Amino acid sequence: MIGxxxxxxxxxxxxxxxxxxxxxxxxxxxxxxxxxxxxxxxxDGEFQSRLESEAVRANLEASxxxxxxxxxxxSVPTPLKEPSKSPDLSYVEAAVESIIPHLEGGELINIESxxxxxxxxxHIVPLLEDAGFEPGVDVQLxxxxxxxxxxxxxxxxxxxxxxxxxxxxxxxxxxxKIYEPFLEGEIYxxxxxxxxxxxxxxxxxxxxxxxxxxxxxxxxEEMDVDMHHVxxxxxxxxxxxxxxxxxxxxxHCLPVDPWFLNEVDPEHTNxxxxxxxxxxxxxxxxxxKIRRAVAHYDNPKIVALGAAYKPNTDDQRNSPAxxxxxxxxxxxxxIVHYDRHIEEMEYDDLQSVLDAEQPDVxxxxxxxxxxxxxxxxxxxxxxxxxxxxxxxxxxxxxxxxTT
Ligand SMILES: NC(=O)c1ccc[n+]([C@@H]2O[C@H](COP(=O)([O-])OP(=O)(O)OC[C@H]3O[C@@H](n4cnc5c(N)ncnc54)[C@H](O)[C@@H]3O)[C@@H](O)[C@H]2O)c1
Numbered sequence: 206m207i208g209x210x211x212x213x214x215x216x217x218x219x220x221x222x223x224x225x226x227x228x229x230x231x232x233x234x235x236x237x238x239x240x241x242x243x244x245x246x247x248x249d250g251e252f253q254s255r256l257e258s259e260a261v262r263a264n265l266e267a268s269x270x271x272x273x274x275x276x277x278x279x280s281v282p283t284p285l286k287e288p289s290k291s292p293d294l295s296y297v298e299a300a301v302e303s304i305i306p307h308l309e310g311g312e313l314i315n316i317e318s319x320x321x322x323x324x325x326x327x328h329i330v331p332l333l334e335d336a337g338f339e340p341g342v343d344v345q346l347x348x349x350x351x352x353x354x355x356x357x358x359x360x361x362x363x364x365x366x367x368x369x370x371x372x373x374x375x376x377x378x379x380x381x382k383i384y385e386p387f388l389e390g391e392i393y394x395x396x397x398x399x400x401x402x403x404x405x406x407x408x409x410x411x412x413x414x415x416x417x418x419x420x421x422x423x424x425x426e427e428m429d430v431d432m433h434h435v436x437x438x439x440x441x442x443x444x445x446x447x448x449x450x451x452x453x454x455x456x457h458c459l460p461v462d463p464w465f466l467n468e469v470d471p472e473h474t475n476x477x478x479x480x481x482x483x484x485x486x487x488x489x490x491x492x493x494k495i496r497r498a499v500a501h502y503d504n505p506k507i508v509a510l511g512a513a514y515k516p517n518t519d520d521q522r523n524s525p526a527x528x529x530x531x532x533x534x535x536x537x538x539x540i541v542h543y544d545r546h547i548e549e550m551e552y553d554d555l556q557s558v559l560d561a562e563q564p565d566v567x568x569x570x571x572x573x574x575x576x577x578x579x580x581x582x583x584x585x586x587x588x589x590x591x592x593x594x595x596x597x598x599x600x601x602x603x604x605x606x607t608t
Contacts, residue, residue, distance in 0.1 A: 206230065206278050207300040209240060209267060211457070212317060212351045213280035215358045218255045219387055221265035228274060229267040230303070240267035251359055273307040276383060280317040280351065283461075290464045292321045294328055301329055305336045313345040315380045319404055319458065320348070321465035325372070325397040346372040347380035348397050350404035355456070356518035366390035370400025408462040409477055414448045415459075416480035419487055422450030451598045452570055453487035453525025455514025460485070460523050488528035491570075491597060495533065498595055499566050504539060508564040510555070510580075511571025512544035516598070519546040526570040546573060555579045559586060569596045 206217045209229040221227045231237050239245045243256045255261060281296040297318055304314070314333075316325065325348055333340050340346040349369045353361040367384055369392055371377025377394045384392065395403070418436065425432030436447045454460055463481050467474040499505045514524040521527060530542045543558050544550050552558045555576070559567075567587070569580065580594070587594050 206280065207271065207304065208279060208281035208296075208318070209236060210280070210282070211355060211358075212353070213278070214240070214252070215353070215362050216278065216280070216317070216351075217265055218252070218261055219359070219362055220383070221261045221263075222255065222258060223386055224260065224264060225386075227265045228272060229265060230269070230271045231267065232269060234269055237267040237269050240265065255359070271303040271307055273309065274312065276313040276315060276379070277304050278315045278317055278383065283318045283320055285461050285464055291468055292324075292465055294320070294324060297324070298328060298332065301332050305332070305338075308336070308338055308344060310338070310343045313347065313376065313379045314340075315347045315349055315383065317349055317351045319350055319408075319462055319465070320401055322398055322401045322405070322469045324401060325370075330372070341372040341376065345376035345379050346397070347376045348400045349380050349384070350400060352404060352407065355520045356515075363387055363389050366393060368393050368395060368400050368403050370395045370397040372397055402466075405462045405465050408458050409466060411448075412454060412459045412463050412484060413477060413480040415451065415454055416483040418448045418450040419483055421447065423490070449598065451487065451525070452491040452529060454484040455523040455525050456520065457522050488525040489532065491525070492529045492532040495529070495568055495595065496536070498593075499538075502565055505565040506562060507533070507538055507540040508558055508562055508567045509533075509540055509542045510544070510567060510569045510576055511573060512542055512547055512550065513571055513573070516571055516573045517546075519544070519548075521547065529570060544571065544573075545576060545579075556583060556586075559583070559590070559592070563590075564592055566593045566595065569594070570598070572596070572598045 206213045206227055206229045209217055209231045213229065217227045217229050229237070229240055240256065243262065245252060245256055279297065279300045281300045283297060284293050285291065286293045297316065297320060301314070316329065325346060329346065330340050333344060333346070338344045347369055349367060352365055367388060367390060369377045369380050371380065371394070374394070381392050381394070421436065422432045425435065432450060436449070439445050440447055460481070463477045467478050499507065509526070509530050511526050512524060512530070513520055513526070514522060530540060533540050541558070541562050541564070542550065543552055545554065552561065569576065586592070
């Protein structure tokens, strides 16, 4: 397993639990040490308990150095270069280069990282050929993009369908052997570029649809209409399924993957890149709304709730909530940021935040289920203490009866 982060580690754990000998390779020494000591400090009990299990202790070993094996699974980062938004393939290339000295012939190389279309054919095949291995003949090559949802990793790794592209059928079928022992979902076999495209299209579909919902919400704001409410009604139509507008799109995948399509065909990605820009603009739009809403205070004390990029996780990657708070801090606002899902953020619960900070305004940026119920439970305090509550990402107008 080359790369034992959010994506590589769960697969390493699931395989090790079943008795497969897994050798996890990561350039992050601290992570390697933490895996070997079962001392990961993740805010996720399931990772920890699986890591401590007897089977994992016996079958999973981590190291910073690659070594030989029957199959290599690559799950290293594939970020964007800024400001060009072109893909940075250096991690994937380095991962392939690190295993080349350990290839003897007959091994499988299976890429799980999300990669731009034609990466396997134009980047990985030449690296292997230059080292004297013809993919499909001397070694097998497959791409099986990971599509699990952070926050629900161990359920989805088993339940989700899996797409496996191969340089030939034998490569794809061999990659399937990695997953078949635990997979409950279907496996769809295809070629390398179709597997690359499939993952990118799934994420682009969501990103474009979120942008549409965000644009509807902006129209509603101009017209002083609560679009959350209108969307609820519109979604009763059998062929309409408008997503929820929000404060922006974060995480590791949606803000990144649509640009991989733009990279290979800029002429036909106008809708896709426009959607990306709409979603990227939403944190600024939200910060502006907050500034307007607190303009009647002299020097308001603000508590912002939620720092994760989406509800019910502690994942802060590309978090719109953080961009909003950073922007308000830069403007000089007195703002405290709290997320009960993120350990290093002070305070045990919302009540303690209110008691200690005595805010004028509370801004709910991320509607974690437990934050919303906490807010409901202490709603009375808001009235008594005259705290103003601004909520984003939640419908505030109850739907009207249908008849
Ligand atoms: N996190 C998600 O939600 C998600 C979902 C689906 C797909 N993906 C894709 O999976 C891939 C991995 O993402 P992630 O979230 O696991 O990233 P991550 O940063 O959590 O983990 C990647 C790991 O790879 C290590 N690494 C980097 N270069 C290496 C090298 N040359 N050799 C060995 N280790 C190396 C890093 O130290 C890191 O620990 C990306 O392509 C991402 O787009 C992520």
